[in-house]
Amino acid sequence: MIAYLERFIHENDTESIQDDRLPPICQSLDLQGSINCVATGLAGKDFGGMYSFNPLAIIRPAGADDVARVVKAAYRSPNMTVAARGNGHSINGQAMADGGVVIDMRSTGDNYFKIVRMNGEIFVDVSGGALWEDVLIRCVSGFNLAPRSWTDYLGLTVGGTLSNAGVSGQAFRYGPQTSNARELDVVTGKGDILTCSETENSELFFGALGGLGQFGIITRARVKLQSAPDMVRWIRLVYSEFEDFTRDAEWLVTRPDGMSFDYVEGFVFVNNDDPVNGWSSVPLDPDWGFDQTAIPPTAGSVLYCLEVALHYQNSDHPSAVDTVVNSLLGRLRFIEDLKFQVDITYVEFILRVKQVEEHARANEIWDSPHPWLNLFVSKKDIVDFDRMVFKRLLKEGIGGPMLIYPLLRSKWDNRTSVKIPDEGEIFYLVALLRFTPPYSKGSYVEKLASQNQEIVQLCVKNGFDFKLYLPHYHSQDDWKRHFGNQWSRFVDRKASFDPMAILAPGQKIFKRVI
Numbered sequence: 001m002i003a004y005l006e007r008f009i010h011e012n013d014t015e016s017i018q019d020d021r022l023p024p025i026c027q028s029l030d031l032q033g034s035i036n037c038v039a040t041g042l043a044g045k046d047f048g049g050m051y052s053f054n055p056l057a058i059i060r061p062a063g064a065d066d067v068a069r070v071v072k073a074a075y076r077s078p079n080m081t082v083a084a085r086g087n088g089h090s091i092n093g094q095a096m097a098d099g100g101v102v103i104d105m106r107s108t109g110d111n112y113f114k115i116v117r118m119n120g121e122i123f124v125d126v127s128g129g130a131l132w133e134d135v136l137i138r139c140v141s142g143f144n145l146a147p148r149s150w151t152d153y154l155g156l157t158v159g160g161t162l163s164n165a166g167v168s169g170q171a172f173r174y175g176p177q178t179s180n181a182r183e184l185d186v187v188t189g190k191g192d193i194l195t196c197s198e199t200e201n202s203e204l205f206f207g208a209l210g211g212l213g214q215f216g217i218i219t220r221a222r223v224k225l226q227s228a229p230d231m232v233r234w235i236r237l238v239y240s241e242f243e244d245f246t247r248d249a250e251w252l253v254t255r256p257d258g259m260s261f262d263y264v265e266g267f268v269f270v271n272n273d274d275p276v277n278g279w280s281s282v283p284l285d286p287d288w289g290f291d292q293t294a295i296p297p298t299a300g301s302v303l304y305c306l307e308v309a310l311h312y313q314n315s316d317h318p319s320a321v322d323t324v325v326n327s328l329l330g331r332l333r334f335i336e337d338l339k340f341q342v343d344i345t346y347v348e349f350i351l352r353v354k355q356v357e358e359h360a361r362a363n364e365i366w367d368s369p370h371p372w373l374n375l376f377v378s379k380k381d382i383v384d385f386d387r388m389v390f391k392r393l394l395k396e397g398i399g400g401p402m403l404i405y406p407l408l409r410s411k412w413d414n415r416t417s418v419k420i421p422d423e424g425e426i427f428y429l430v431a432l433l434r435f436t437p438p439y440s441k442g443s444y445v446e447k448l449a450s451q452n453q454e455i456v457q458l459c460v461k462n463g464f465d466f467k468l469y470l471p472h473y474h475s476q477d478d479w480k481r482h483f484g485n486q487w488s489r490f491v492d493r494k495a496s497f498d499p500m501a502i503l504a505p506g507q508k509i510f511k512r513v514i
């Protein structure tokens with residue numbers, strides 16, 4: 001076996017390799033795509049940069065048939081596992097397979113792109129391996145249409161975010177991306193290719209949405225579209241009091257449809273001149289200043305920024321846009337002189353984090369480790385969370401954004417596998433998006449990861465109603481606690497669709513049945 005692994009097999013060069021020189025699992029697969037058993041480096045890494053597990057092989061499928069062949073071969077093998085890899089933007093090795101097979105779904109990215117009109121609604125069929133940024137560009141430039149619900153950053157695959165939830169500032173209105181998928185093609189853990197929706201194979205459909213890759217590999221998704229606006233007015237508003245910030249954010253997200261902004265997010269920043277964590281992280285243009293004299297003397301160590309955006313068309317009269325914006329802003333209690341706004345195209349707005357990526361790459365911090373923590377925290381505990389975590393533990397910042405914004409339970413479908421807090425209509429996304437200096441040492445990164453643990457433990461000890469988003473646990477007991485009363489449904493779905501526990505071993509939920 002080792003001899004096989006030492007061979008370098010060029011990408012797209014499988015035809016030239018004799019089948020019997022491949023690892024047994026990869027023999028006789030008869031794939032249209034390619035197999036690579038040595039240059040597997042990519043598949044052993046992710047954005048988190050804290051875990052590394054080498055797979056046996058990385059497979060670049062041509063389509064669902066190849067994916068099904070690989071899963072079937074693993075199903076027949078005594079112990080093989082299979083991980084679909086989207087764009088590897090997980091933090092804790094979730095898309096890895098230690099000694100297993102990694103399927104690089106990006107090779108299927110262009111397999112589907114079709115606008116579908118059904119019963120007065122418009123959808124797009126896209127590949128599970130497509131990047132959302134490509135979906136955006138193709139929908140807008142070709143059809144003036146766009147998905148309704150996004151993530152902040154779009155270098156993520158459709159299958160990767162649908163396996164989690166996919167949230168951004170539109171989710172308060174349209175729900176997470178999992179609420180915007182109407183139909184999926186899924187390769188189950190038995191290697192069957194099934195089309196599923198609310199009415200067809202519905203257990204698989206709802207299981208796969210937010211299913212952490214446990215029930216099947218999404219090869220096609222039908223995603224709801226709306227007409228794309230031309231322009232966006234993007235606004236940031238600064239608050240010194242958390243209660244004012246949350247009151248306004250909650251007011252905006254609970255307004256009737258069409259009577260609020262189209263995007264509502266927020267973040268916490270440090271009340272000082274720190275170039276990364278402080279005042280200068282707020283203005284939408286680096287050349288703009290931040291007038292700190294406007295901050296009330298009563299302000300504490302951290303401040304809050306509400307970030308909102310309004311869509312409009314080029315044909316809208318500027319004064320009409322001003323009227324809508326001003327009538328909404330007139331109800332908010334931000335610090336009057338700390339308002340920043342810019343008008344940009346819709347595509348620029350949706351792709352806004354790409355600029356952050358370019359900047360971070362130039363500073364060599366894009367590829368350094370990212371010990372991120374994402375949580376959903378119930379509204380009932382968010383004031384205490386702010387007091388204990390933002391105002392104390394993280395009062396000096398984390399070297400990256402600390403997002404906090406409200407979401408509405410009624411926009412989440414509880415038939416999906418996504419787990420959100422147990423109580424109340426409003427809960428908050430809290431995202432601690434830590435960046436570390438280039439070539440950070442393990443001990444430094446471990447310190448940050450243990451601070452994340454401390455925050456999770458603080459939530460547990462104080463009895464907060466919260467859930468990890470993009471969860472990561474090591475023991476099945478922890479997973480049981482995470483899913484709570486939905487655990488038995490999760491286990492039943494696993495037994496139906498991946499009975500040998502082949503899929504997504506990097507999530508560490510189930511052990512491969514041997």
Ligand code: FAD
Pocket residue numbers: 046047083084085086087088089090091094095096105128129150151152153155156157158159160161163164165166167168212213214216217218219470504506507
């Ligand atoms: P991967 O990391 O490759 O895979 C994630 C999991 O899904 C793995 O278990 C994998 O096996 C499984 N999987 C992958 N593809 C498939 C498939 N086709 N079918 C079934 N299972 C599959 N999330 C948000 O909600 N909102 C944000 O704004 C947001 N911003 C982010 C910004 C950055 C810079 C990063 C790094 C992450 C961000 N995320 C955000 C988190 C992101 O949604 C998840 O990490 C997501 O899993 C990444 O997608 P990916 O395609 O890289 O998936």
